[in-house]
Amino acid sequence: MSKPFYITTAIDYLNGRPHLGHAYEKIATDVIARARRSLGEKVFFLTGLDEHGQKVQQAAQKEGQEPQAYCDALAADWKEFARQLQLTNDDFVRTTEPRHKAVVQAILAKLHAAGHFYKAKHQGFYSVREETFLTEKDRRPDGTFDPAFGEVIELVEENYYFDLKQHQAWLLEYLEAHPDFIRPTSRRNEVLGLLKSNPLEDLCISRPVARLNWGIPLPFDPAYVTYVWFDALVNYLTVPAAHGDPTVLEALPATGLQPSSPETAPSLWPADAHVIGKDILKFHAVYWPIMLKAMGLPLPKQIIVHGWWQKDGARISKSTGNVVEPLAVIQEWGLDAFRYYVLRELDLGPDGNWTDAGFAARYQAELANGLGNLVNRSLSMLKRYRQGVVPARSDELAPDAAKAVAATERHWRDHELQGALQTIWALVNRANQYVDQTAPFKLAKDPAQAARLDEVLYNLGEICRVLAVLLWPFIPTTAERIYAQLGLGASPGRFTEAAWGGLTPGQAVGEPAPLFPRKDLVAK
């Protein structure tokens, strides 16, 4: 079986409800997955939940629940959230699933047997929030630790360590030789800087059960559970293994997982892209590659690092109440408006800032008055002036469409989602300008201009159709509604449909209906 394009998101901590940052990452990944599918590629899109560790255990305790019961109840909400975002994920991994535990334990056993771990005593300062020992480098000039570390306690502990240092030179060389491994470049440089300036600290991969029992037991020492990050990163291999990926199962024969049908088992690993936020770069760009090398598995092809959202210029925080509730926004404005705004406003890379006013402004100008108005007036004029029947083909706007189609494909392949939307809206604006320039409402009054009116109406209908194809990965429901309103049975989810001339002369269009109702009208 040919290898699908395998793309993953970070798996979210199950210690609260999904917020804007979670929604953004998942939608961006979904758009990349849909775009690849539209281009005819096989895709496997994975998302899921990170359920072990201190954060989740404490959140369960606060609710007075057993961690597993707490996770099961919340996980149902998060899966429902994925459904409401219309994510097209092919699997959903939970780190408390038996298949995941089997893979984590197989890896631990293999690396232990190969001598990658050693046991040592450590005394130091420990951040409860970050679940990690802090080093002298984490101190501020006045000697205190950043409040971001939360409660810091002094601890003496014996644990298992993963010998990272011996892989540092290899990793540096690998990064130098693979300039596209981490993007954007600023994030790559961050990792290069880190590797060049400091010897890597060995990674503590265990937690004593006496202190934390909500984790996967070490197969070689039941007095310990696995450090949550070692556990979480493995999710990217769990699902390939569970689906019978031969590369993973050969490297980890001890999982006990069997492909249900070896002939159809997909070759997923290595992942084509891990999409993650900037705060978890070191885990993905340093620890994960070294873990994979130790297992004898190839590295993922790319790590795509996105920035963080703020709201009204301040950190999003439950405690200060500075939050965006994705579901409330979706309820009020519709899913596609939300999907559109987050990707149009924030490119994959830099940080962004949500403002309600900015959201409303984009909705009104770009969705309602831009795209919505174009589709609505194009279809309404076809109904009014041609009884809803598509006139003879005309290619006047074909070159504009072809340019936008080619540029959109380039943006999709390069994961430039904001760039794609800018390109697509240049075509929306061009088409709206075309209406103003050709003035079909005037042409309709002059019988001598009937042939010209036919041309204009064909071009407008066809541009709407092409736009639906380009927009499908971003705002799939809207794209499908445009197709339905044009009377087309096919789906706009195939890029080949973007070729000019898809509307057939003589074909009847459907009923126009506003795609993005103007909010002031709705309120009345």
Ligand code: ME8
């Ligand atoms: O880090 N803006 O989980 P998480 C944009 N379980 N993205 C944001 C954000 C914001 N304000 N806040 C968080 C974890 N994110 C681990 C991941 S992967 C093997 C384990 C992003 O729930 C964050 O950067 O804290 C991360 O990519 C994702 O949301 C999950 O964060």
